Amino acid sequence: APKLLWIKENLPNVFKKIETILFTKDYIAFKLCGEIATDYTMASRTMLFDIHKLKWSDYICETLGIPTSILPPVKGSWEVIGEVTGDASRLTGLPKGIPIITGGGDRPCEALGAGVIEEGEVNIGTGTGTVFEVPISEPRPDPHGLIDCCCHVVPNTWEYEIIINATGESLRWFRDNFGHEEVYRSKEEGVSPYELFNRMASKVPPGANGLFYYPYLWGARAPKFDPLAKAVFIGFTHAHKKPEFIRAIFEGVAFQYVETLQLIKRLGVHVKRIIMTGGEARSDVWNQIKADIIGMKIEVPKILYAAALGACILACIGIRAYKDFRLAIRNMVRIAKIYEPRPEVHTRYAKIYEIYQRVYTYISKCFKMLSEI
Template sequence: MPRIENRLSNGDHILGIDIGAGSCKSILFGKDFTIKSSAQQEYLHSNPQPGWDELDPNYWWRNVANTIKETIKKSNLPPESIKCVGIAAETDGIMPVDREGKPLRPYIHWLDSRCIPQHEQIQKRFDPDKIYDITGIPLHVGWWSPPALKMLWIKENEPEIYSRTHKFLQIGSYILYKLTGKFANDYSTASRTLLFDIKKLEWSETIEDLFNIPISMQPDLYNSTEIAGQVVEEAAKLTGLSTNTLVVVGGGDTECSALGAGVMSEGQALISIGTSLMIGIPRSEPTLIPKGPDRRLFGTGLVCTSHVIPNTWILEVGCLGGAMLKWFKEEFGYTETQMAQELGLSPYELLILEAEKSHPTPNSPVCALPVETIYNLNLGHKKKDLIRCILEGVAFEAQEVIEVAEKYGKKIDNLTIVGGGAKSDVWRQIIADVTGKPAKSPFMTETAAYGAAMLASVGGGIYQDLRKIPSLKSYFNTPREELNQTYRILFKKYKRICHLLRSDH
């Protein structure tokens, strides 16, 4: 489709939208990237069968539209003042739509695990190494299935729906369609599908032939700063946006979060701590891990995707992260939960304050999160020691990823920590001490929306260069050599435990 000029609106405000797994957030920025207003809405998933996880796309769109409308209302600015919109969205779900862009079934979410038979079928029929060499995605049977396997599931289990499918859309592409009426996708989002050639940056005809899913069923591809279109009238009525506002293609939430946090070049790494731990490491060329245990890291392996920055790729991996801290809070944190309610705090704040009282030694307990094991607990250990070892376990996961990434690429010089866990200075310091690398954490936690707005500002012509946009102010944590020495001993124990207990050993 023809590219859109960036002169349609005279405004200079930028809207960044972050569409995550459990909520969506819209943030309105001024030209200098100061926040003018924001709004957030959560949404519910449905689980019609065990292992299934779905969302009603129309309900999802209404939530996104409502956050935009509320954000504009809170700002007291006219809709015409918003020049451009950028979108960051989760990338690993899929849904089929007809020629009018109407969903033919609920969105199959990235948490959905119904595709294990398709996973096993592909591994038996085709060479996983060949697929990895083209797509950058290690094909291991597990809880995570790339969108292409969800497409195969629909083709095999819902043939009537498949026969009416015009396009398969990830959620970012669907919201782009609702805003502009155009079917568009960016390289970072497309590179998560298992249908994308990570070296050529195009839909792969080879994979198309293997899976027998036509490339014509995928959206057109664009750079993340390109304009998909301007807001259509129906979307303008629902969102309050002007029909002159430009909609920039945007990108995947991890890549946009990395951009927003300033993680743009080799030598940097993004660590996002939530219920899961997501790590992203920029590369100047596609980086593929040789066949062996490193490729199977944490089950899914390091996925090589396109960054939202031109001529840049990013190694990504997700792992257990803060899930064990959540488990500890629910099973053993009754006192902290009650106190937190009385004090108006998060129970996690109180748990982490307790962890700060513990001091690591070579004989401390070791939390090996990949195998869900805590080793070396004894009767002398207290609650504070157990909490701290869980925080350290997340840092050990990050260190394991860093070691593998450095083995096959440039040394990582510094870390940027985002997500809910980044609010804790204790946790940030533990990560710096374990890795031996300086770490920073932006004051602003919504780095995905910030990154989406950065992309929009370049696409809309407000800025010419992503690197010229004001960077976020940050906290800084410097590694302490004496604790790094202790953690090296504990990390060796962590690796030994994981080696002994992982299912492939």
């Protein structure tokens, strides 16, 4: 909606010529099969869609002056919308007649690829940032307007998408600025520099010897929701070395999970099962730290980049290779590793987390002052 409004206000002649708005995946589908459509997950992220009635909102569109006629028909993410045409076949090499599925947004597809489709299950999709993907059985928008509520790729299901900024990015930032030695050594050993970071962090006790990290490299979304927040290392002395800083990053990211899970509980969801996907899930050390800190079991599937698998599952449902989503998940999603929280370590982390939170109340008062420099 904001982008369309910008075009309407700044490029009115262009806006008048718009015939149809399509998302990237939908434009590709259109070029392949000639059919115009989008799916519920993408429509529900436009701020023009009624997630209760599952249709474009006449009220919102009329208020903003956006004609619903330029918005595409909305279908289920699993539905077949057409077949590869002869022209598309000649251009791409794809056989003519292959079914084209509507598909879905990256995060709902990731949740599906992790097998997360029922309320009480959560997929933690990690990477540059982290998204908690939380299925719900009915649309329940956050009354405070902080958490996105959109459609899932499975029918009659919605999901909260809760974003934590700069999680994996914090480690990449540290590597690029302070990990030159590890990058060089990793080439000699034929491993990732992150594997060397794992080894270093594993030798540091919980609490990183009193060093805390707050991962707000570009402000804080969940759980603090403070755009002025800054990243902070606090507590280091001459005795702290690089391994402590790496351990502090691992722990600082994991500490965000605790308050995020509390936020999910306040939204009325009782979390019973946690799956984790994405790049951070390659680290056994980090996964164990996260399980110890939140005090819950974390399951990691064989396929970490689950969005692609989720899209594959949608295709399987669309061509009826499987009769329903649960059967497809049972046959296509495999859990590779399980990280159980260690009770004694969790107890220790609970005490450290209380201090971590109290320290934040003091340093957060500095953010506004820093923003004025």
